[in-house]
Every structure is written in structure tokens, then in C-alpha cells.
Amino acid sequence: GLAAVIREGTDSPYEAIKPAEKQETYPVSSAQKRIYVLQQLEDGGTGYNMPAVLELEGKLNPERMDRAFQELIKRHESLRTAFEQDEGGDPVQRIHDEVPFTLQTTVLGERTEQEAAAAFIKPFDLSQTPLFRAQIVKVSDERHLLLVDMHHIISDGVSVNILIQEFGELYNNRKLPALRIQYKDYAVWQEGFKTGDAYKTQEAYWLKQLEGELPVLDLPADHARPPVRSFAGDKVSFTLDQEVTSGLHKLARENGSTLYMVL
Template sequence: KIRGYRIEPGEIEAALRSIEGVREAAVTVRTESGEAELCAYAEGLGRNEVRKQLETLLPGYMIPAHIIELEQWPVTPSGKLDRKALPAPGGAADRETYTAPRNLTEMKLSQLWEEVLKSGPVGIHDNFFDRGGHSLKATALVSRIAKEFGVQVPLKDVFAHPTVEGLASVISEGTESPYEAIKPAEKRETYPVSSAQKRMYVLQQLEDGGTGYNMPAVLELEGKLDLTRMDAVFKKLIKRHESLRTSFTTDTDGEPVQCIHDEVPFTFRTSVLGGQTEQEAAAAFIQPFDLSQAPLFRAGIVKVSDGRHLLLVDMHHIISDGVSVNTLIREFGELYANQELPALHIQYKDYAVWQEAFKKGDTYKTQEAYWLKQ
């Protein structure tokens, strides 16, 4: 799974080989900074041309984050492709010639790119999408630009001008838009839901107790396991993230609202594989959630052998998404390793409260009028 989509790398390889001029191709999945990314290798055609052709053949989520040109392919002693020996992204094969920023705007923009892409240095002619960028990272970049420059850059401009040099010119011509930070909401019994949560709430009612909007994850754990520490880690995560202590109901007007609980019952489930297959154990773990009962999150461990376990996690989509899952897995690892995590200044319900206020403003009304007209 890449960013929530189930992907078959062989399908992308077949698309690459169908491009005229590509003599050989391979696709692997690499995990950089805790996030799985697609990495493609091609021989015979430049990476920009390969990307351009792929975009006509595949949906956006199947376009590899990195496309590396190769002439020498690593092989095993038996003559097969040695996928483990393929060069990692970020090396010489994956870099344009570095051109340093020439002014303050380009320098600040390069730094923002490095924060979002989690790699550097970034030259002014580097392509955001060649360096591992995608739509979610582009959205994060737009948010950082608004904060740093006080200019609202439309998302489409990142796709149209995907270099530091190109975006710097967009920023210099952009209209000022004061950055507004989301503030923590005052404490109350219930809070509004975001537009995305409202949609999810309605869809779950229509599904009537199904599991179509569950977000399960299975992690293989090898080595010695401390179950007491693991149980404590999940309790820390629940205490840290309000979303893991949230339930949903409707108010007197029939509108969905969310309730944040100070404490929620949580049982870390443990079992032994027994006669089941690993797939059967994972499938049995996925059960419907009752949106009115927090937590909408569960975790458990299945012992396969003394040195191998399956960690099972499941959440409802109304409190999480693909980014949330990656965040939780990363923080789980850090807490299990006894690391301290920085405090969270805002939580998701603060965004929902901010969004409710935004819907009453002129900007929202202008956008609403535009779409109704369209």
C-alpha cells in the first residue's frame, strides 16, 4: 500500500516497458523517513520523458516518486536482476546538477522543499515531483509557503511550476494572503465535525455497521517483544491524540458532532496464531466500529513464534487517513524506544472548529458561489 492505495509494482513495470525507447525497467518500494515510496528504474529514455509518458498511462497515485536512469543493472550470480542492489534515490543517478539559490526567496523556498521532501540540498532547477513529491506533499508545501511568505499559492501552480526557480516567480507575483494559525478551541461538551468527517458519518450510517471504512494495518515484528511496554505505548498514544478518544453522535438538530473523552476503555488484545493462517488472523481482527463508542481504534498482537509476532492495528476512517497511519506507526516506534515526543499544540477538533468559522466568512462564500455557478 502506498498512501492508502493498493499497488502492484509489476503493473507499473509493464507500463514502463510499453513506452517506446525504454529498453529495460524495474519498480521497487522503498521506505524513506518512515513513508513507503515507489522507485522506478529505466534504461534508454530520460526521466522527464519517462514521467511524461507514464502520466498518460497510469493514475497519479501509481506514478513513482523517483525515476532513476540506469545503464548498468546489478545482477545476482545466477544472472537475474538484483533488486536489493539497485541504487537508492538521492544518489548521483537520481540528481540533476545542483544550482544554488540566487536570492532570499529561492533560499527560503529551497529550505521549505527540504523540510517537506525530507531530503537536501535542493537546487533551483530540481523538479519537486522527481525528488519524491506528490499531491499530499505539494499541499504541505503550499501551507508552508503561506506561512513563510504570506502568499496563497494555488496547488495547480506547484504542478505547473515544479522547480524552486518557477515557484519563486509565482510567489513574487502572488496576491498577499495573511497566514492564519489554527488556535486551540475552548473546552466544551461537543464539537462540530469537519466536512470530511460529516461525509464519513453519513456514509457509515448508509453502510449500517460494515467494515468498508475501517483502516487496518499489519506489521511484522521480529525479535524479543515486551508486551507490557507495548500496552503502555498504545495507552500513551491514546492519551496524546484526541482522535483516539473521540466518539460521534448527533445534536438536537440532527447534525453530527464529536465528543472528546478524557479517558476511554482500551484493551490490548493478545493471541496465539494456532491453526489459523496469518491472513485469517488479520482478517478476523477487522470488526465493525460503533461510531458512538470511543475509542474507534483497536490494537492487538498475534504470536507466530517466540521471535515473530504480528502487530494488528485498526481505526475507523472518520478519525484517521493514510497520513495518520504513518504518523502513528512512526510515533509508536519512537515511544517503544523510550523517546520523548514534543507536545501537540492543536488537535483535529481544533481544525474542525476553525473550519466551521471559515464557512461563515467571505472567502468560503465566494468559493461556494463559484462552484454553484460551475
């Protein structure tokens, strides 16, 4: 299986990703390149926005919140990154030393919370920093909403959770340990990895697996697929019992994969 192929190509000892040398621009990761192309095709849409809403109870200190966001911007290069094309037309990322950021404030007024959140979500221009924005919505003196929106090209579900956790630490004036590497260091590492034997072995495996005519994905939906994608979606949460969970972990171990891959 794939796990065996990967093991054959990764017998070399573990080597930590190193900080990249300073450059004018840096390569994008394969994931970023995919999102960049899709965003250009969508042309100003919000399908790759990642909005989140946090409910804040009690008295709020807007100045401390703004300071916490400014510290996050200094800490994470992704929050100071914009994307452009090089002379060959390939996307690259440019990291800015400073970016214009303002913590927006508004009052809920006659709107519903859903309406306030919907009005907050707007398209991003990938060539302009920052690719995230934040807004405080005052519901009452003791209750506020913190709206945060980031583009998927600089974030994912894991990184959003990290940013929210670190925001809370910084808001409470706690010190955070320095970061050894940033995401652009991974992108540079990945660019080098693509020239190695391990990558070529994996590439050959998938080209073999996916050769020939591929079937059209036919999801068993209870409605017809619309001619134009709306990007509307939802989520369903459920809990697996201990027996099933243990079985999934066992299956992952046996196949040399992560639980995420099994699911």
C-alpha cells in the same frame, strides 16, 4: 482556474489555527460529516475501517507495547473521540478524558496470517470509544504480527503513518514534543471559515462548475459493476522517472496546487 479564484479570496495574511475553547461537544469537519453519514447508510459495515499489519521480529515486550498505546491515547484526542447527534440531528464529536483500551493478544495457531487479520476486522460503533483497536498475534517466539484497525472518521493514511512512527518512539521510551493543536481545533476553525468570504467565493465557483445535469461516471472497467458495492479493492505501485516527476512538480507550481492534486 481554481488556483486564481482561491488566490483572490485568500489575500489576508497567514493565521495559524488556534486551540478551540473547551466545550461539551465540538463540530465535525466536512470530511468527518461525510464519513459519518456514509457509515450510517452502510449500517455496521467495515468499508471505512483502516486496518494495518506490522511484522515484528525479535523478542517482544507486551507491557511496553501496551504502555506505548496508552501514551498515544493520552496524546491524541482523536483516539478518545466518539460521535453523536445534537438536538438538530447534526453529527458532533465528543472527546473523552479516558477510554477503555486493551491490547489484545492471540496465537496464530492453525490459521493463516490472512485469516487472522480478517477475523480481527470488525465494525465500529461511532458512538463508542475508542474507534481503534490493536492485537498482537504470536507467530513464533521471535516473530509477531501487530494488527491495528482504526475508523476512517478519526484517521487517514498520513495520520496512520504518524501514529505508527510515534508508537515506535514511545515503545523505545523516547519523549515526544507536545502537540499545539488537535484535529477538533481544525474542525472548529473550518466551521468559522465557512462563514467568510473566501469560502463563499470557492463555493460559488464549484456551484457554477457543477451546475446542470452531471454525467454518470463510467469507468472503463473490464467487468460489469456489481449491483451491491463490496468495497473490495487493491493497489498498484509504480515508479515515475525523473523527467516525468520534474514535469509534475512544474505543473503543480504553475497552477498553484499540490502534487497530490495534480496526480
